[in-house]
Amino acid sequence: MLKVHGVHGSPFVRKVLIALELKGLDYEMVVQMPFTGDEEYKKLNPLGKIPTLVDGDLTLGDSKVICRYLEAAYPEVPVYPTSLNDKAMADWYDDFASGPVAELAAGIFFQRFMRPRAFKQEPDEALISNIIEKKLPPLLNYIESQLPEQGFIFGKFTLADLTLVTPFINASYAGYDVPAETYPKFSALFEMVKAEPAVAKILAQEAKALGFG
Numbered sequence: 244m245l246k247v248h249g250v251h252g253s254p255f256v257r258k259v260l261i262a263l264e265l266k267g268l269d270y271e272m273v274v275q276m277p278f279t280g281d282e283e284y285k286k287l288n289p290l291g292k293i294p295t296l297v298d299g300d301l302t303l304g305d306s307k308v309i310c311r312y313l314e315a316a317y318p319e320v321p322v323y324p325t326s327l328n329d330k331a332m333a334d335w336y337d338d339f340a341s342g343p344v345a346e347l348a349a350g351i352f353f354q355r356f357m358r359p360r361a362f363k364q365e366p367d368e369a370l371i372s373n374i375i376e377k378k379l380p381p382l383l384n385y386i387e388s389q390l391p392e393q394g395f396i397f398g399k400f401t402l403a404d405l406t407l408v409t410p411f412i413n414a415s416y417a418g419y420d421v422p423a424e425t426y427p428k429f430s431a432l433f434e435m436v437k438a439e440p441a442v443a444k445i446l447a448q449e450a451k452a453l454g455f456g
């Protein structure tokens with residue numbers, strides 16, 4: 244059976260779990276916390292990052308690589324767009340959102356959600372303000388400019404929609420919601436993605452794991 248090493252709450256693990264759900268594949272989750280320096284885990288993924296997928300003899304890291312592999316290996320239910328240009332754009336959105344966007348959203352999540360819970364420390368509100376007021380707006384403006392007036396990016400729900408939204412799910416756990424008055428299309432996309440049955444299922448599991456479900 245497919246195995247996903249990771250933990251609920253990671254935006255990258257979430258993406259892989261939702262891809263598996265959408266494709267209707269059976270899988271087992273092997274709990275692996277990040278930032279542990281676990282040497283046994285590093286034999287699977289020397290970067291020590293989650294997720295890692297094991298499918299028989301194949302062991303893969305990186306959510307984008309994993310999702311692209313799942314699409315090729317289990318093509319019956321596609322989770323990416325199919326035209327050349329749309330596929331390329333989906334990959335670009337994945338790189339874009341997994342890089343600086345995810346780092347900034349993770350900054351809010353770490354400061355306001357993890358720091359008080361895991362380290363009993365106050366969040367650094369100056370750092371959070373800098374993210375929300377200065378660093379995120381140009382990236383959010385770009386996302387907003389890319390979205391259609393209504394509906395999903397490529398008509399039906401694909402991982403391209405999820406990849407843009409998943410970092411902001413973590414930010415929302417930390418009390419930051421994308422302002423609907425400034426970014427109406429992205430705010431609407433955020434709600435539509437969360438309402439997708441496969442997404443809602445994983446988010447419900449996640450809420451339990453994080454202790455608010």
Ligand SMILES: N[C@@H](CCC(=O)N[C@@H](CS)C(=O)NCC(=O)O)C(=O)O
Pocket residue numbers: 253254255277278290291292293294304305306307341
């Ligand atoms: N590009 C990777 C990023 C994965 C990643 O950064 N995961 C975080 C948890 S959300 C992690 O494992 N961090 C531990 C570390 O950086 O050592 C992916 O898409 O899978």
